Amino acid sequence: MTRQMTGAKMVIEALKDQGVDVVFGYPGGAVLPIYDEMFQQNDIKHILVRHEQGAIHAAEGYARSTGKPGVVLVTSGPGATNTVTGIVDALMDSIPIVVLTGQVPTFMIGSDAFQEGDTVGITRPCTKMNWLVKETDKLAGTIHEAFHVATSGRPGPVLVDIPKDVQFATGIYKEKADTRTSHYAPRTKGDPEMIARMVELIETAERPVFYTGGGVINSGDRATQVLRDWAEATGFPVTSTLMGLGCYPASGKSWLGMLGMHGTYQANWAMHDCDLMLNIGARFDDRITGRINAFSPESTKVHIDIDPSSLNKVIHTHVPIIGDVADVLEEAFALWKSRGGNVNREALVRWWKQIDEWRAVDCLAYTPTGGTPIRPQHALTRLEALTKGMDRYITTEVGQHQMWAAQYLGFDGPNRWMTSGGLGTMGYGVPASIGVQIAHPDALVINVAGEASWLMNMQEMGTAMQYKAPVKQFIMNNERLGMVRQWQELLHGERYSSSWSESLPDFVKLAEAFGCKGIRCDSEDDLDEAIREMLAYDGPVIFDCLVEKHENCFPMIPSGNAHNDMLLGNAETQGVIGAKGAVLV
Amino acid sequence: MSPLNIQKGASKHSAYDLRDPNAEVIETHTLAVIVDNESGVLARVIGLFSARGYNIDSLTVAEVDHLGHLSRITVVTSGTPQVIVQIKAQLERMVVVHRVHDLTMEGPNVQRELALFKVKGRGEARIEALRLAEIFRANVVDSTLESFVFEMTGTPQKVDAFAELMQPLGLIEVARTGVAAISRGV
Ligand SMILES: Cc1cc2nc3c(=O)[nH]c(=O)nc-3n(C[C@H](O)[C@H](O)[C@H](O)COP(=O)(O)OP(=O)(O)OC[C@H]3O[C@@H](n4cnc5c(N)ncnc54)[C@H](O)[C@@H]3O)c2cc1C
Numbered sequence: 151m152t153r154q155m156t157g158a159k160m161v162i163e164a165l166k167d168q169g170v171d172v173v174f175g176y177p178g179g180a181v182l183p184i185y186d187e188m189f190q191q192n193d194i195k196h197i198l199v200r201h202e203q204g205a206i207h208a209a210e211g212y213a214r215s216t217g218k219p220g221v222v223l224v225t226s227g228p229g230a231t232n233t234v235t236g237i238v239d240a241l242m243d244s245i246p247i248v249v250l251t252g253q254v255p256t257f258m259i260g261s262d263a264f265q266e267g268d269t270v271g272i273t274r275p276c277t278k279m280n281w282l283v284k285e286t287d288k289l290a291g292t293i294h295e296a297f298h299v300a301t302s303g304r305p306g307p308v309l310v311d312i313p314k315d316v317q318f319a320t321g322i323y324k325e326k327a328d329t330r331t332s333h334y335a336p337r338t339k340g341d342p343e344m345i346a347r348m349v350e351l352i353e354t355a356e357r358p359v360f361y362t363g364g365g366v367i368n369s370g371d372r373a374t375q376v377l378r379d380w381a382e383a384t385g386f387p388v389t390s391t392l393m394g395l396g397c398y399p400a401s402g403k404s405w406l407g408m409l410g411m412h413g414t415y416q417a418n419w420a421m422h423d424c425d426l427m428l429n430i431g432a433r434f435d436d437r438i439t440g441r442i443n444a445f446s447p448e449s450t451k452v453h454i455d456i457d458p459s460s461l462n463k464v465i466h467t468h469v470p471i472i473g474d475v476a477d478v479l480e481e482a483f484a485l486w487k488s489r490g491g492n493v494n495r496e497a498l499v500r501w502w503k504q505i506d507e508w509r510a511v512d513c514l515a516y517t518p519t520g521g522t523p524i525r526p527q528h529a530l531t532r533l534e535a536l537t538k539g540m541d542r543y544i545t546t547e548v549g550q551h552q553m554w555a556a557q558y559l560g561f562d563g564p565n566r567w568m569t570s571g572g573l574g575t576m577g578y579g580v581p582a583s584i585g586v587q588i589a590h591p592d593a594l595v596i597n598v599a600g601e602a603s604w605l606m607n608m609q610e611m612g613t614a615m616q617y618k619a620p621v622k623q624f625i626m627n628n629e630r631l632g633m634v635r636q637w638q639e640l641l642h643g644e645r646y647s648s649s650w651s652e653s654l655p656d657f658v659k660l661a662e663a664f665g666c667k668g669i670r671c672d673s674e675d676d677l678d679e680a681i682r683e684m685l686a687y688d689g690p691v692i693f694d695c696l697v698e699k700h701e702n703c704f705p706m707i708p709s710g711n712a713h714n715d716m717l718l719g720n721a722e723t724q725g726v727i728g729a730k731g732a733v734l735v
Numbered sequence: 736m737s738p739l740n741i742q743k744g745a746s747k748h749s750a751y752d753l754r755d756p757n758a759e760v761i762e763t764h765t766l767a768v769i770v771d772n773e774s775g776v777l778a779r780v781i782g783l784f785s786a787r788g789y790n791i792d793s794l795t796v797a798e799v800d801h802l803g804h805l806s807r808i809t810v811v812t813s814g815t816p817q818v819i820v821q822i823k824a825q826l827e828r829m830v831v832v833h834r835v836h837d838l839t840m841e842g843p844n845v846q847r848e849l850a851l852f853k854v855k856g857r858g859e860a861r862i863e864a865l866r867l868a869e870i871f872r873a874n875v876v877d878s879t880l881e882s883f884v885f886e887m888t889g890t891p892q893k894v895d896a897f898a899e900l901m902q903p904l905g906l907i908e909v910a911r912t913g914v915a916a917i918s919r920g921v
């Protein structure tokens with residue numbers, strides 16, 4: 151049965167067909183017909199954000215915490231351009247997002263019409279794919295294709311630009327089931343020859359390490375399960391990137407902690423000294439590799455990635471495997487077991503002995519002040535202790551607090567940790583926390599924030615209030631752009647150029663202004679009680695945690711250094727970055 | 736693992752490139768990229784090259800399959816082996832791209848370019864231009880008493896050579912299509 155309807159109605163039908171239950175958006179002239187249809191139905195909930203950038207980050211939080219694509223609806227011109235930062239963020243972190251934008255009517259395109267912007271042109275480099283739909287008959291099919299592209303292979307953001315006349319006109323609705331999606335179908339099964347080589351390497355490795363990344367989370371529950379099976383059965387140590395946290399449990403015995411620029415001593419040394427590196431869905435980011443020519447010099451490298459362009463992009467790998475993490479790991483696991491499930495146990499005992507020596511360095515140790523100010527590491531240690539075992543989701547902003555959260559909070563499952571890794575977008579956390587909370591209304595959602603980042607999208611507290619999303623904003627307030635200040639201390643002769651947060655608002659009063667709860671804590675003595683008060687409150691909370699202003703985040707691999715060349719403490723940090731490293735970010 | 740000493744073209748039958756990526760030789764490759772003929776596709780492909788700093792030595796595009804709405808982009812590019820592999824992988828992952836053929840890796844291929852040359856001159860120079868055009872099998876497609884337009888098809892090298900010869904004989908304008916290429920045999 152063919153169904154005739156307006157383009158605007160089609161948008162809603164197509165979203166329903168795709169199983170969408172929430173849309174994050176902001177209306178305007180060029181999408182009014184769609185908003186009108188939205189108004190006349192109850193299956194899809196629309197969340198009115200306060201800024202279109204917030205809509206994307208909220209959708210990212212929703213997507214990352216559910217494994218489903220996030221959906222955004224905004225108007226033409228400024229509505230569309232406001233989404234750009236978020237779209238780039240989603241592209242860098244491989245988050246599936248479908249953005250629907252209104253456009254001026256087709257007959258006015260190119261005339262500098264009111265609120266016209268070349269949305270497909272502007273977003274072409276930062277979407278996985280985008281479309282300008284000029285005929286109503288093609289609208290539904292294009293939206294179905296958009297979902298297909300956003301969620302297959304390496305996930306990413308896509309955008310469909312819909313002129314207003316296309317929304318008004320009537321056409322034939324194409325059901326999802328009737329839509330032949332394009333030729334786009336990335337390969338998910340790995341090359342058996344390469345998988346066999348990987349298994350052989352696993353059987354004989356003396357110093358192996360699993361280097362796991364966001365691709366494991368992207369791949370889904372099957373992937374995290376089989377990774378755990380692998381780790382359990384082989385006894386190989388596991389580390390994760392910032393994006394991979396939770397794919398292996400932080401409470402697991404093979405866990406080394408995060409690796410990279412602010413990773414643990416044991417993780418980075420294990421990566422450096424290993425003889426077999428098993429990269430599972432990570433992309434050899436420069437935060438991991440440090441100076442390329444000094445990166446893990448003696449290891450044989452296996453790399454599983456669904457995106458062929460990730461293979462051999464930065465680091466030459468010996469066994470590149472194009473495929474989906476779950477598919478490849480399962481196949482490899484079955485093969486390995488069928489061959490007897492062997493590993494080099496004796497060598498592994500020696501390897502773990504070495505790792506335990508690195509662990510003994512206790513690189514995350516800190517001394518609480520026992521009073522005022524609060525040591526930021528301590529704030530997070532207490533937050534972790536008091537929320538352990540709860541149905542908890544964490545989002546972050548960008549900066550020192552983000553790294554401390556990665557170091558001091560433990561994640562035992564995937565999709566519980568939402569952070570802006572690749573782009574490092576300050577302002578990500580507040581809206582992301584709301585998106586997560588909308589998807590998981592009864593869960594505890596905490597945004598670990600720095601005060602500077604938090605201010606970037608604080609308007610979204612209005613959204614949290616409107617939709618009764620009881621997000622907890624845990625602001626580690628050092629009155630500094632802390633991460634910038636740290637670099638200036640280490641790299642620019644302690645000249646703190648514009649890295650102060652001047653004229654900060656009173657966060658407690660701000661909370662009152664929004665109609666939510668404000669809590670301030672300035673002493674380690676009161677910390678537990680204050681955190682409990684935050685957790686007990688049934689509604690959004692802005693928690694102003696006054697932390698030590700000049701704390702630095704360690705370990706740290708200075709830019710341009712080898713990845714095992716870490717600074718561990720404040721001792722002698724002057725001039726640690728050479729001239730060559732100084733040009734790197 | 737010791738680096739394998741594998742020659743250019745040797746990995747034709749492997750899904751992977753096995754050459755040493757650290758060998759800093761610059762190679763020139765001709766790629767045939769089959770894409771959906773949709774608006775914005777060329778911008779998308781060119782945008783990839785500029786955003787990632789890849790070279791474009793020549794680029795041509797035209798629809799080759801009207802029913803299937805497919806265009807063929809022939810792009811001549813250069814870079815280290817690792818960069819060439821990246822370019823292909825980056826192209827292949829684009830949703831609009833159906834196939835990427837690395838004609839340079841796939842074996843012998845034919846490359847042709849069409850060029851038009853406007854040469855102004857009288858007397859000896861004019862006669863000499865016409866004589867050379869004959870040798871190069873260039874056709875005269877327009878003429879006035881003091882000018883010719885020659886049309887020539889050939890490899891880029893041949894077009895270059897002809898242009899160089901015409902220079903002293905009054906060459907005032909050149910239009911070139913860029914390279915179209917196809918593999919030899921089936
Ligand atoms: C201030 C700051 C400091 C940072 N410091 C660190 C640090 O110390 N340590 C750190 O680790 N990071 C750090 N980061 C984050 C860093 O910038 C990168 O974002 C991160 O390291 C990339 O993680 P990843 O390699 O797991 O790749 P992701 O960006 O998560 O990419 C995933 C990879 O997996 C592939 N993939 C996707 N889906 C699948 C699938 N189904 N099957 C197979 N493969 C798939 C993709 O193609 C891609 O190659 C920092 C960021 C900021 C902002």
Ligand SMILES: Cc1ncc(C[n+]2csc(CCOP(=O)(O)OP(=O)(O)O)c2C)c(N)n1
Nearest residue numbers: 549550551574576600601602603631632633
């Ligand atoms: C949108 C944006 N602008 C600038 C930066 C550069 N930057 C990275 S961290 C940082 C400071 C963040 O300060 P704050 O949010 O207070 O966190 P802290 O480092 O103090 O924990 C800045 C300015 C960025 N990542 N994002």
